[in-house]
Amino acid sequence: MPVDVEEFLRGLAILADNQNMRVTLKQSGKGAAICGAICFVGGLVAGPLGLAVGGTIGGVTAYKCLSNFRTVGDIIRNDLTQEEKWRLHEHVVNSVRHLHPTDVAMLMPLIMNTPSLQEAVLKTIVSFVTNEMRYTIANN
Known part of the structure; x- marks a missing residue:
């Protein structure tokens, strides 16, 4: 049975949720406006x-208001276009190609139960999210 891309994703x-992988979404223009106004x-x-205090307060306010986090799992589930889904699928399959994945029923449990495969898959996800989607991975 071929790998179902949606089930695989x-x-x-x-897997990304289990590792608490998050990205930060920043809106620099709004942040600069808030900071500058304060x-x-x-x-x-x-x-x-007042300039010094206002700059400090403005910077902190802009950070608190506009630096929000989302989980990578949420982005994979909801934000990827069909093309991005296919590319992510291909990246991950290529990273574990030596397994000859043909069935999600065999592949996903193998990934979930093998720490070295999890690490390879997570590195691939991080690479995809940062290089292809231009998100910044937040430190856990």
Whole structure:
């Protein structure tokens, strides 16, 4: 039986969730606007000291408001286009090619129960998410 891409990706999403893999989504333009606005107000209110305090408060506020995290599993389940799903599937299958994966029923349990295969698959997922999708993996 050939590998069902959707079922395979569900397994990858579970593996990524088990490892608590997250990406950070940043919105630099909004962050700069928030930081700049608070810094500006601080400068108007308290002069040079207000600029320093406003810049600090603005930076922290922008970080708290706009640096949000999503799990890699959620991205695999919901955000990938059909082409990206196929490419991720191909990347992972190529990383474990020596197993000759032909059946998800055999492949996914093998990956889930073999730490060295998990590591190879997770490295492939990280590579795909950072290089192909341009996300930043958050440190756990």
